[in-house]
Amino acid sequence: MAKACRYFTTPIYYANGNPHAGHVYATILASVLKSHYQQRGEQVKFLTGLDEHGEAVQDKAKELGISPQKLVDNMAILWQEEFHKFGLNNDIFIRTTDKHHVKNVKDILTYCYNKGDIYFGEHEGYYCIKCEGFLNSNERDENNNCLVHKRPTELRKEKNYFFKTSKYKQNLRELISQGKITQQERYINELLSMLDSLEGDLSISRPKTRLTWGVELPFDKEHVAYVWFDALPNYVTGIGGLEEARTSPFWNNAYHILGKDILKFHGIFWPAMCLSLDIPLPKLLVTGWLLKDGHKMSKSLGNVVTVEQILHYGRDMFVNFVYRATNPGEDIDISWKSYFERYNSDLANGIGNLLSRTLTMIEKYFSKEIPKYYESKLLSEQKEIAEACKNAVNIVTKAFDDFKLSDALNEISMLVSLADKHIAQQKPWEIAKIIDDSSKVQLANILATCVTVLKTVGYLAYSFYPEKMKELLESVGEVNVAISEHFIRASDCLNIQAGFICEAIPKLFNRIDIQAELAILEPKNSNEKTKVKHSENKVIGKEKMKEEKVNLTNTQVTETIQIQDFSKVQMRVGTVISAECVEGSDKLLKLSVSLGELGERIVFSGIREWIKPEEVVNHKVIIVCNLAPRKMRFGTSEGMMLSTDTLDGKVSPVFLPEYLKEGAILS
Template sequence: MSFYVTTPIYYVNAAPHLGHAYTTIAADVMARHHRQRGEDVFFLTGTDEHGEPVALAAEAAGVTPRELADKNAERFKALAPVLNVTNDFFIRTSDPEHVKAVQEVLTKVKDNGYVELGLYEGWYCPRCADFKSESEIVDGNRCPIHLIELTWEQEENYFFKLSKLQERLEQLYEEQPGFVTPSSRRNEALSFIKSGLNDVSLTRGKLTWGVPVPWDESQVFYVWFDALLNYYTALTYARPGEDLRDEFWPAQRHLIAKDILKFHCVFWPALLMAADLPLPKNVFVHGYLLLEGHKMSKSLGNVLDPFEVIDKFGADALRFYLLRDVSFGQDGAVSTEDFEKRYESELANDYGNLASRTIKMLLRYRDGAVPQVELDRAVAAEFDGLVDRVSAQVGDAELTAALEDIWVRVRRLNAYVGEQEPWKLSKDPERAADLDRVLATLAEGIRVVTVLLHAWIPERADRLLGALGVDGLDGTDTAPALAIATASFGAAVPTQVTDIDPLFPKQQPAPAA
């Protein structure tokens, strides 16, 4: 079985920020989990390098669009390994292989009768690279996302006959209700479709920074049609000498933020229909990380630098927080204060301290040997069905719900320590068997939750599993010890543990001014 997951490709008009990290981390959690399930995974991310936003940013910086794209693409590439992200390919839309494939697909769209020459005029946001309908304009004449005044644009372009595909799009949404999720986003996209679709500009005549139109060299393709096709074109050259389309297309999951819903949930399936290509299985639309009530945006100046957070707390802490604090799919406020509270209470205390205490008790009371005895049946029962639930939740992109399901068991193991008081059991030789059972149950419980948590906190999970003496770790998600089947309680009880430094060290408070 194969699983193909994508992030949107990110504009190179500015450096990456926490909002970019959010989507990329979510995609990585899915990719890692599906690898643990034994599936053949392809995970794509990259940069969107053409169009007016990039040209304008380059002009403002006094460099060429190519120079700006080269500089910022490297910043986005550098973000992935810092986040412990395991993408299989990083696409740049300036790649010549992508350009060639875009020209081929859009020529097919033209040959199929979905392109015509016409005059376009309307209100335009250069930062969105998007014409806005009257219903999308706010505060008189401003973009609802960037809050800048719109400009009136008029030019002769080639048009994509989107209106011809309205009936097929409505049929798609009726027959495949899971094509767009969550349901609120599906309803939003369907409402846009049913309001009546107009033909849209396929090319731009005033720009030179873009994919040239092969049948008219005076035009370049409108950046969105160039960008959307990256999910398909990447498979034609991601592995030199191989064409991966037969194995991975159509994609199982496109992850996007809600500001690009119209393009991915309306334009994208229409474009594929016009090109006679299979449609992706799902577009999952998540909300915004909000600071001061607004989506994080470089143009608004309200961003958190993921590199700074990682330098202090580590990548795993950031990965955990972003998918723990805000329910994935919804808007949610984030802050440094909330991050530090979550780090202290859950990562350092609930999980890290549980692991440290358990290992130290095994070292102190049993010389590091994990007793091979029957596990506590009551605790085991509370793990029943956990693997299937987490797998189903990740499969439905319910990443926060899956994490909470795992964390319920982390809290249960902590409660078990308090209930059983192994330090008291250790003082009574007649209760040695009880102590054996408690220590073995804790070691196995920690192993199980750590295998499941690996997709979220891979670095620390590997470190802890190593300290638990788990064999078969090889630095990949496909290591035998990480197979999702091994996360069943009692499937692979550790035998010998070694000491471990704190997984999530508590941070020293900043000195008073």
């Protein structure tokens, strides 16, 4: 049976500028989609690249005093280097100056010309150099400024070649209405509105007297192709050319990922060209804009999230935020605070913490060996978790097919929550104190269930976080599994690598110190022009902050005690495993704290006003262990966590270095 084929493309990006966050968003999306469908055993191609012709490139080269070819050669190197840093898995990096692409453009022009769909005529209109096109009346304001780029247009009158878009207008209306160009309802409506306001045909050439940097028309050497009639055919070039587009199974299942700002070109002009060329229509996957604090990113507003910032905090943090926040198609509003909180919650305190807890208990209770399932002794809850893992494979599969990646990530997080809840309810550290066969079986099934969840999460989240999920999978014995077998393994829920020796516990996701990072990125003095450079080691949450002199007002010691008094207090290192707000109290957090061989304890702490639950999880703290249990309205507190005042008048737990051993006594 032949494998299914898919072809994902991003827009090809203008070669007159550097990559920005929007480019990264669309291109990583294609990378994620490619990996996912490979995991399902499909053959997938992924194309990205540069749009290297046109007036904007010609003008930029002139400004720099170099040739257009030299400019685009330099930019191609820069873009590929930047994309490489994000671990992209594209098969093709196309450049519109490539000889085989130039030939393909000429073949396409010749085909449409011979069919009678290209003619010579005169055109007058308002031209936007940034859009590289003439604007309709509804694309300009009352002063004829471009509504997208907020800049003046030029009134131009010239004789060009035109493509008969109007010939295909009715066909396009039917195809758009039937969801055959995009299935995203909001963009179906936008395309129909654009079609209604379409004025005349598409100008597809520029005279050489104005523009020389382009593909020369095969039927008129005094004209070059308009940049969009040169750029859009790159998708056909990527699979080999016109003939391949008519026969290739990849083109029959082609998906163009694009931002909504170029919807008109991809949703009207390109489908019309495809109809003229007698090739199947590709489908559009339209993304929204990345916003910063509710505003479109702009250098003038100073709110641009840079590629350097994304790289500094890592691809995984970016992917988790932008694809978890909402499904592609909607605008995504980035605030640094929510960016970091989502990472800590989903990755550091979620997937990473579950792996650490599970492997630590396997090391402690089973000498590092993954226990087998005792299926006849499984609890109903454990059977339900296994079933949830199996169902999750189908749910994530459907989410990807529906282009709803947020739904996929929500399902993955749900599995992690199920495992965390199971550990909290079953209390394996208590069961481990009972030395008998029955307890050993219970313990084995608890940890085997956690391994099942980790295995499922590792495979389902692999397309989002490939490097980290590879580490996770290998740590639970899923070694050397071909990518095409991933979903087969994920569906076989109870088949874990029992007997595998877990030699190491990887630290997948380091927690980030949110307040420290916000102090760097968003200084309180908004007029401050000094840029703070991040530390070179790029270890999340470890940036050194500038030392400050502090006047302590509460320095007087109120009363002395004897050493015998102090020695009665037993303080140990504990790791906060979970934290939650106490319903009915505006002050208390309920903490589950691991104390190594002493097991886990429940501690109530009155820090809710200053600390969110996710900000304390996975931290090492100081616990007073030998306090008598204190019965409270919400439960029994089995110790006390030490806290202190901060410089800004808040209260914070005393966080300890991660290298300290759980349960170690402080003295």
